[in-house]
Amino acid sequence: xxxxxxxxxxxxxxxxxxxxxxxxxxxxxxxxxxxxxxxxxxxxxxxxxxxxxxxxxxxxxxxxxxxxxxxxxxxxxxxxxxxxxxxxxxxxxxxxxxxxxxxxxxxxxxxxxxxxxxxxxxxxxxxxxxxxxxxxxxxxxxxxxxxxxxxxxxxxxxxxxxxxxxxxxxxxxxxxxxxxxxxxxxxxxxxxxxxxxxxxxxxxxxxxxxxxxxxxxxxx
Amino acid sequence: xxxxxxxxxxxxxxxxxxxxxxxxxxxxxxxxxxxxxxxxxxxxxxxxxxxxxxxxxxxxxxxxxxxxxxxxxxxxxxxxxxxxxxxxxxxxxxxxxxxxxxxxxxxxxxxxxxxxxxxxxxxxxxxxxxxxxxxxxxxxxxxxxxxxxxxxxxxxxxxxxxxxxxxxxxxxxxxxxxxxxxxxxxxxxxxxxxxxxxxxxxxxxxxxxxxxxxxxxxxx
DNA sequence: CGAGTTCTTGACAGTGATCAAGCGACGTGG
DNA sequence: CCACGTCGCTTGATCACTGTCAAGAACTCG
Numbered sequence: 001x002x003x004x005x006x007x008x009x010x011x012x013x014x015x016x017x018x019x020x021x022x023x024x025x026x027x028x029x030x031x032x033x034x035x036x037x038x039x040x041x042x043x044x045x046x047x048x049x050x051x052x053x054x055x056x057x058x059x060x061x062x063x064x065x066x067x068x069x070x071x072x073x074x075x076x077x078x079x080x081x082x083x084x085x086x087x088x089x090x091x092x093x094x095x096x097x098x099x100x101x102x103x104x105x106x107x108x109x110x111x112x113x114x115x116x117x118x119x120x121x122x123x124x125x126x127x128x129x130x131x132x133x134x135x136x137x138x139x140x141x142x143x144x145x146x147x148x149x150x151x152x153x154x155x156x157x158x159x160x161x162x163x164x165x166x167x168x169x170x171x172x173x174x175x176x177x178x179x180x181x182x183x184x185x186x187x188x189x190x191x192x193x194x195x196x197x198x199x200x201x202x203x204x205x206x207x208x209x210x211x212x213x214x215x216x217x218x219x220x
Numbered sequence: 221x222x223x224x225x226x227x228x229x230x231x232x233x234x235x236x237x238x239x240x241x242x243x244x245x246x247x248x249x250x251x252x253x254x255x256x257x258x259x260x261x262x263x264x265x266x267x268x269x270x271x272x273x274x275x276x277x278x279x280x281x282x283x284x285x286x287x288x289x290x291x292x293x294x295x296x297x298x299x300x301x302x303x304x305x306x307x308x309x310x311x312x313x314x315x316x317x318x319x320x321x322x323x324x325x326x327x328x329x330x331x332x333x334x335x336x337x338x339x340x341x342x343x344x345x346x347x348x349x350x351x352x353x354x355x356x357x358x359x360x361x362x363x364x365x366x367x368x369x370x371x372x373x374x375x376x377x378x379x380x381x382x383x384x385x386x387x388x389x390x391x392x393x394x395x396x397x398x399x400x401x402x403x404x405x406x407x408x409x410x411x412x413x414x415x416x417x418x419x420x421x422x423x424x425x426x427x428x429x430x431x432x433x434x435x436x437x438x439x440x
Numbered sequence: 441c442g443a444g445t446t447c448t449t450g451a452c453a454g455t456g457a458t459c460a461a462g463c464g465a466c467g468t469g470g
Numbered sequence: 471c472c473a474c475g476t477c478g479c480t481t482g483a484t485c486a487c488t489g490t491c492a493a494g495a496a497c498t499c500g
Contacts, residue, residue: 120296126281398489
């Protein structure tokens with residue numbers, strides 16, 4: 001939720017959230033073609049969003065965690081254009097979009113917040129396009145790990161350790177790689193001592209080395 | 221501009237546009253790091269937007285033509301995170317974002333319009349991620365040509381002919397390919413009789429063949 | 441007309457995909 | 471508690487697509 005509200009307004013702003021909804025691991029919050037009614041704020045759990053070609057090739061478009069918003073894809077056509085699937089048991093706040101729009105007109109700070117969330121998503125996707133269009137496998141995975149651990153750290157988790165919620169195949173789909181390449185790249189990072197990997201568990205031993213792979217200029 | 225306005229409102233809505241601005245071919249409307257103040261509606265001309273890695277690799281994130289909106293990337297951080305460069309002499313309507321927000325609160329139909337524009341951009345980028353992550357060179361170029369000619373046709377141009385405003389290198393950057401691969405793929409399509417190419421001029425002889433390459437399922 | 445840019449084409453190389461096999465972890469049911 | 475089956479992960483061998491390097495042609499614009 002955005003900062004900068006008058007306490008008196010907080011109660012009104014609670015009105016954006018209609019209900020909560022639990023989503024079991026492996027089930028979808030929404031799918032391509034579902035009619036769009038609401039945005040969802042993730043309270044707990046972990047999601048992936050994906051789109052597909054007609055012939056079944058899947059592209060994971062993002063991994064979302066607590067505090068992030070999903071469903072923005074549905075606004076333009078009143079139908080969702082991607083799938084949102086829980087990678088672990090999750091709970092979301094259902095925010096009917098008409099409520100969001102009504103209250104946005106009343107509270108400029110909420111209006112601004114909504115605009116920033118959408119703009120942030122556009123900028124994030126620009127970054128992924130750069131990754132998919134220009135980077136090599138090692139750079140992609142380094143960027144992915146740094147991004148993930150940074151977001152987890154912002155939520156109070158470790159700066160260097162994490163348990164991945166997604167499979168190698170899902171990571172590969174997100175990064176435009178095959179699962180074997182993801183696995184091999186993990187192994188290489190591990191052999192180089194940059195990380196420790198054991199299945200879903202990853203420990204980053206040398207974050208600077210990852211940053212160097214991701215971005216050789218910034219010798220931080 | 222959005223449909224469904226009362227004529228009486230039209231005059232107020234003109235207030236979103238503060239000024240017009242001409243942008244000469246090869247110059248930028250804004251660059252990474254420029255402070256964000258306005259969205260821009262393209263009146264005439266053709267733009268590319270791009271982001272870069274620190275070490276100078278460029279990713280074209282989109283090509284924009286008359287009627288489309290650029291600058292949405294700037295909202296989240298009050299700074300632009302991509303470059304917008306005119307590929308031909310252009311003119312844009314400058315829409316100070318504070319005007320957009322103020323009038324959005326007054327006119328729900330404008331508010332809805334703004335939200336749809338941002339959502340459309342998110343969905344478009346999802347599609348590019350799918351292209352960059354999963355498609356082969358021929359599929360990427362077929363998708364690109366079909367998309368471009370469709371947008372031009374919607375603006376009253378030919379359904380089958382076009383003059384590209386961008387170089388092979390810029391197409392390649394957008395599609396995650398090198399310019400030589402773009403050129404070779406053009407040549408292959410031409411040898412197969414699917415298109416005629418002569419430098420920037422492209423004529424689509426067999427749109428169905430392109431659709432088949434792009435999406436083998438839909439045997440339209 | 442000429443310089444520079446853009447495009448095409450060829451030869452070769454490299455990154456990551458594909459195919460294949462085996463291992464390890466996890467969960468379920470006996 | 472253990473056996474077994476499934477799913478996910480790792481690793482090896484080979485292949486293919488696209489990238490790289492290079493040269494020359496065609497076009498553009500001052």
